[in-house]
Amino acid sequence: MAAYDVLVEVALRPGIADPQGATIERALPALGFTGISGVRSGKAFRFSVDAATPAAAQAAAEDLCRRFLTNPVIEDSVVTVAAGAGPS
Numbered sequence: 177m178a179a180y181d182v183l184v185e186v187a188l189r190p191g192i193a194d195p196q197g198a199t200i201e202r203a204l205p206a207l208g209f210t211g212i213s214g215v216r217s218g219k220a221f222r223f224s225v226d227a228a229t230p231a232a233a234q235a236a237a238e239d240l241c242r243r244f245l246t247n248p249v250i251e252d253s254v255v256t257v258a259a260g261a262g263p264s
Contacts, residue, residue, distance in 0.1 A: 177226045179260030180233035186246050186253045187218035221245055224260055233257045 188194050194216050201215035227233035234257045241253045 177228060179224045179226055180230060181258045181260050182221075182223055182225050182233060182237045183256040183258075184221040184223075184237060184241055184245060184253055185218060185256075186220070186241075186251050187216055189250055189252050192250045225257075230257050230259075 196217040197215040200217065201213065204210075204212050204215075225233040225236050227236060234255060237255045237257065238253075241255065242248060246253045
C-alpha cells in the first residue's frame, strides 16, 4: 500500500444558480478588477488515501464523492490523485 494525495474540486453544475459567484463578480469592478466574468464558487477537499495503485485511490475518492462529498444532482466534481509525500 502507498499513500496518495487526493484533491477533490466541487462546483455547481452549469445552469445551477450560483449567488456567491454572482456577488463576487459584481464586487470585482469596485475593487479595481476588470475584464473578469463567469465567476463560479466551489469547494475543495484535500486528503490522503492508502491504496495499492493510483487507480484504486482514484476509485475510492470518486466513490467518496458520489456517496458523501457532493450532491450529484447539482454538483460536479473533479478528482486529482498524486503520489503522496511519504509512507503513511
